[in-house]
Structures are given as C-alpha cells and as structure tokens.
Amino acid sequence: MELDEIKNLIELLQNTDITELQIERDGAKLKIKREKFFPSVQAAPSVAKPAVEEMAAAKEMPAEETKHITITSPIVGIFHRAPSPEAPPFVEVGSSVKKGQVLCIIEAMKLMNEIESDTDGTVLQILIENGHSVEYGEPLFRIEPAS
Secondary structure (H helix, E strand, O other): OOHHHHHHHHHHHHOOOOOEEEEEEOOEEEEEEOOOOOOOOOOOOOOOHHHHHHHHHHHOOOHHHOOOEEEEOOOOEEEEOOOOOOOOOOOOOOOEEOOOOEEEEEEEOOEEEEEEOOOOEEEEEEOOOOOOEEOOOOEEEEEEEOO
16 A cells, blocks of 8 residues: 555545444454544643634734734644754744745654645744644634735
C-alpha cells in the first residue's frame, strides 16, 4: 500500500463517524484507529482559552475587517508552528506570506501535514498555541490579503 493511499484513507476517515478501519491487501495489513471526539466533554481547562476568546471577538468584527482571510485546519491533529522543536516558527504575527508558503504543520497519526497560505498577505493573528490539538475546520490564522 502506498503512502498516498494511506493519507487518503486517513483524510476520508476524518470526515466520517468511523473510528476504526482495517484493510488487508496482498498479505499486508493496515489498521487505522482514532478516538472519537466528544466536544461537550472537557477534562481540564484549556490553555488556549484566549485563542477561543479571540475567535469569538473576530466573529463580532466590523464589516470593513471581514476582508481578512481565515486559514482553517483541514484535518484533526496537533498544531506545530515550526518544523522541529529547535527550529524557528514558520511565521510570526506581522510576517509577510506568499500563496503556497507553509504556515504550520498539523501532525495526524504520526504524519506531518504542511498547511499552506491560500493568499499573499500579512499574518494578523495566530489563533492556536503551539502543541495544542485542532479540529477539522478550526481557525488557525487570520491573514490580511495583499492589496
């Protein structure tokens, strides 16, 4: 089984309620299992609470500020601002970015998925703390598009 096939299966599972998949092909076995996320249950207070408050404030912004682009997570995983713990972050608030430039990595099932900018512009906000888990569709960055 090719790596691209495995990545596609993982992406398909993230958009469904299926929590376990087992495939056997040509003598090779693959088992993908994920924990079910229960959004109403919270084990401990989250350090990312300011980010949640910022997101709520972003929803209440005046109409002139709605031109900003929000980059959201395409998958469930762990948010990493840098390629390794020793490396500097891909971007900071105020950084100029180009379309296709890597903004962060989301680690899902030990696979590192690079998240790229959808547009040229300037990073206004980084909405998630490094090392925190993210959900599908969760806002990660706010970018002001270049004029």
